[in-house]
Amino acid sequence: MGASAGSVRQRGRERRNKRRQGQHGVTQVPFKPVRNPYPPVAILSDDQIEDIHRASLALLRDNGMVVLDPPSRDHLRELGADVCADSGRVRLDPALVEETMAGLPGGYTAIARDPAKSVEVRGDAITFASVCGPSFVSDLDNGRRAGTYAEMCDFVRLVQSLNVLHFDGGAGFEPLDLPPESRHMDMMYAQITLTDKSWHPCWLNSGQRARDVFEMTRIGLGLDHDTLTSTPTIMSGVNTNSPLVLDGPMAEGMIELARLGQPICLTPFTLAGAMSPATLAATLVQQNAEFLLGAVLVQAVRRGVPVIYGHFATNVDMKTGAPAFGTPEYVKLTLATAQMARRYGCAFRSSNTTASKAVDGQAAYESGMSLWGCILAHTNLVLHAAGWLEGGLVCSFEKLILDAEMLQMMAETLVPIVTSPDELGAEAFAEVDPGGHFLGAAHTLARYETAFYAPLLSDWDNFESWKERGSEDAARRANGIWKSLLAEYEPPPLDPAIDEELRDYMARRKEEIARTGA
């Protein structure tokens, strides 16, 4: 794919020219905010929410958590936590947690380079971000492999092209051809320049990287330092090391960005049966305790910084220890965690997950389960919403398209039914007799273009036509669609001064890294 990206773009230009001559490109929905107008599905009763809340407060009081970063421990000690410097164990008094968690902001506005693409992450808004984190990339042409920066840039271009995606979630996958110590900046550079949507930084595992994130964001959005520190907008993700450990580098990056006023998403990674107990209730307790300690730490650093409650709890296969994704347990934990997030007045993050190795039925039904869980829970930020495969080890170009179709369908499902007199159709029934046909009716023709959802990937044709075109399954068709999108990609406008400033910043920092190692 990487090697052939140039030729794909060449073919694309030809195709684009054809399209201008009247041929059809890829059909998709316009960029738009998505909201869920229906009440969230509540899987826990109010009493059960309090059961979990109280049990997690008891866990933080009695067991506490190990916090490996000394400055983080200092922040917590100053706030009133019981800190053991030798073991790193931090215990929190329930009253301290309750006080600190009161009155937190309910979300933030994710500012995009194109202001029309800024979105709210709060309330009943649901936003979709592409996958981040995989070490491998795959497509049907070249299979599963370590990915390059050129391939990663193509993935970011597709995230820009797919209107249903609100964010670039983290540049798709790790470009393993770039040096690890400065790669985070190249990834951000691609996110900032190849899209005009909002983005999430990829790595936050040191204070200096957090400052790089802040500076490149500041340059990319054309903001000055003070404006950005008072505008929470670029959300960074922090995982705990479950059970009950907050890793040093993660905490270092987190407190730096909290200090700079940027929202923090705290996501315990609790695999029930391995990294948390083998019950959903206890997994919720542990997850809640880990979230609360992180949230308290963020507030200790800078009061009022938005904290997003991240969910990544699932279970392992008890026979093999393999993590399972998109399972009933995953959906139930999504619904329950969202209820906990609402209890604290925080925005909520979950994910679109699958353990499948292929872009097949399993990938679709596990992702469908995950996504319905996200929608029904009122997930404000669906991370990994498109492109995730194989438990997050792989970023798949075809899965990106499959997921985009599912996201489009779910977003459309949330649009209410209108029962105005015109929509109730008395006019149509006056036109067409029993046994007649509505295709040619004036009421139908007036709605011809927009009446129904038009698919991105689904094939609704009859068997014979489908067979004639090569009996392509959904994965094979997705392969053609991402190539068409890539071919049609046009870079969003970018102020050359911003581009220059980003390049200068990176050059300076890379030189510094070469000199000092950080």
Place this chain on the structure above:
Amino acid sequence: MGASAGSVRQRGRERRNKRRQGQHGVTQVPFKPVRNPYPPVAILSDDQIEDIHRASLALLRDNGMVVLDPPSRDHLRELGADVCADSGRVRLDPALVEETMAGLPGGYTAIARDPAKSVEVRGDAITFASVCGPSFVSDLDNGRRAGTYAEMCDFVRLVQSLNVLHFDGGAGFEPLDLPPESRHMDMMYAQITLTDKSWHPCWLNSGQRARDVFEMTRIGLGLDHDTLTSTPTIMSGVNTNSPLVLDGPMAEGMIELARLGQPICLTPFTLAGAMSPATLAATLVQQNAEFLLGAVLVQAVRRGVPVIYGHFATNVDMKTGAPAFGTPEYVKLTLATAQMARRYGCAFRSSNTTASKAVDGQAAYESGMSLWGCILAHTNLVLHAAGWLEGGLVCSFEKLILDAEMLQMMAETLVPIVTSPDELGAEAFAEVDPGGHFLGAAHTLARYETAFYAPLLSDWDNFESWKERGSEDAARRANGIWKSLLAEYEPPPLDPAIDEELRDYMARRKEEIARTGA
């Protein structure tokens, strides 16, 4: 498949023997009722429900419906409808409809040959029935083709074997090697003898066929005539010919079974943009009008017979006229129709649909959309819940397995989270230190076997192991699973006297058909 069924069963016996020696068979959930403990998702406001109700009453008053069966018109005339004998047009006064629809039974009990497999079709119970109606069968070995009775019997055996299915929905597909005039009895014979679950009759397009359904049911369940006529239990499906026509043979079969006290599921087949107007609201109006007229007719025949509100409304692709399935519109119509059914106090039926030609990602996400719609709507009877492909033209052996996995997952998702002290896990947290591992904890070991959902089809293994086993996608694995299930199939016990009586009945009727043509 048909030709090789014998050899599959032979291999099965070998495998079964192996299994008795300690090898694992197919993992699946036990047979059990499913209920949705959460409130149904309401997509229509109460006012909108009344908008649709009133508009459909106006439609029945002003336009009415064409009823092609003269005895059905007589029943309606006797009840007080305005009937034009020349055109067949029947118009209903809104007050007459309101009166007739008051106080209907809210469902029925589907009695199975094995009483432990009888299930409720009402309230928050959700039941799953296999596909019925397709003209073609397909599997990965032999492709898409006209199916035989031997193959159909294998499909019914699989429906018996898959515990998540509550019913045999109609024997899977049409066995085109049998004569059409008596095929309905052979299909029922397979349903009654090869399963001990409840079943739906396949065809109801004449009064005599309705009597065959009744008699074979009576024999199969070992009931006398009077007991069965006072026990509504075998539900028959009737479609209207949308827009606004009730077909002659369908009505003839329906009024015969209503007379015999059996529940009737009335399902308008409204494809928005073709057989109904191109808006969801008007489609709901038309569907509701067609349902109401059918329900009024059933009540005119025999007051108090359960009527099930059937939903099969979806939309066409406006560019091609092709029907679309598992779309956002389909889900919205499912949710809305369920609300209309609840307004009349009727049980609700919907379906698991897809337009995909392959057992691929599209099949899974369209079915996933359909099924989540069914679950969220509180669908009492999910017809075509497993095995449907290609808009209902094809019954697929692999899709049966894919769907069974999805059904199992959704049923498990509906099981509430328990927050007892034991489940909250204080004991587990006392055992495992921060950074530790729960796999070996006593709290975990006590739950080892039953903690989490175990999949039927999903592969959670790592990439290397999966690749070593041949990189099989979900469809390919499903192929192996149905063969294993078929190999392990054991016929449920059947009283030889019942079998003999069924055979005698069929022989007598076939002789009669040969003589008289019906």
